Amino acid sequence: MTLDRYDRAILNALQKDSSISNLDLSKLIGLSTSACLARTKNLKELGVIKQFTTIVDERRLGMETIAFIMVILSPLNRETANFFLEQINKLPQVLECYSITGNKDYLLKIVVKDMPTYKDFVIDSLMSIPGVSRVETSIVINTEKRTLSIPTED
Numbered sequence: 001m002t003l004d005r006y007d008r009a010i011l012n013a014l015q016k017d018s019s020i021s022n023l024d025l026s027k028l029i030g031l032s033t034s035a036c037l038a039r040t041k042n043l044k045e046l047g048v049i050k051q052f053t054t055i056v057d058e059r060r061l062g063m064e065t066i067a068f069i070m071v072i073l074s075p076l077n078r079e080t081a082n083f084f085l086e087q088i089n090k091l092p093q094v095l096e097c098y099s100i101t102g103n104k105d106y107l108l109k110i111v112v113k114d115m116p117t118y119k120d121f122v123i124d125s126l127m128s129i130p131g132v133s134r135v136e137t138s139i140v141i142n143t144e145k146r147t148l149s150i151p152t153e154d
Contacts, residue, residue, distance in 0.1 A: 001046065006031055008152040010039055011048070015149040018052040055148065063111045065118050066140040069126065070104035074133035081105070087129045093121055104136070 003011070009029040013020060020028075026036035043049045058066070073080050081099075088097050088108070096109040108126075112118045118139075126132060 001048070003048075003152065006035075007039060007043060007048075010036065010043065011152045012149075014040070014049065014052070018054075058111050062113055064114055065112045066143070067110050067112070067118060068138045068140070069108040069110060069122070070100075070136045071106040071108060071126070071132055072103075072134040073105045073131045075131070076105055080131035084129055084131055091121075091125055093125070 022037050026033045093110045098107045100107050
């Protein structure tokens with residue numbers, strides 16, 4: 001897929017503020033409102049724009065602990081992996097889940113209120129999933145950089 005400068009400008013602006021009005025967006029990038037709206041709709045229909053969302057500050061909601069959990073499944077087969085993913089998708093604490101290479105099978109990013117809640121999550125939710133044989137956790141001390149913006153330049 002080839003994006004021109006207007007498409008990239010739309011994506012950059014929407015990644016900074018998805019609540020920007022079409023009028024303000026069109027002024028910002030130098031297109032008519034109808035052309036801007038058509039391009040935005042096209043980017044969404046093509047799947048380049050997955051969704052418009054709101055980013056919430058987890059700490060302001062009392063979620064003080066962010067952790068990355070590496071999971072090892074046993075046995076590692078399609079049935080175990082599919083069941084694991086079904087269960088993970090039911091857990092609101094899991095923000096992201098990646099299947100990874102190396103000696104671990106999955107990497108989870110979770111958010112919880114505090115360390116006791118983290119412990120309960122691991123024991124009661126994660127380790128209770130059949131097939132989860134081992135987990136290793138790294139607790140986030142401080143977030144140094146976080147963005148959801150994808151670079152649009154070639």
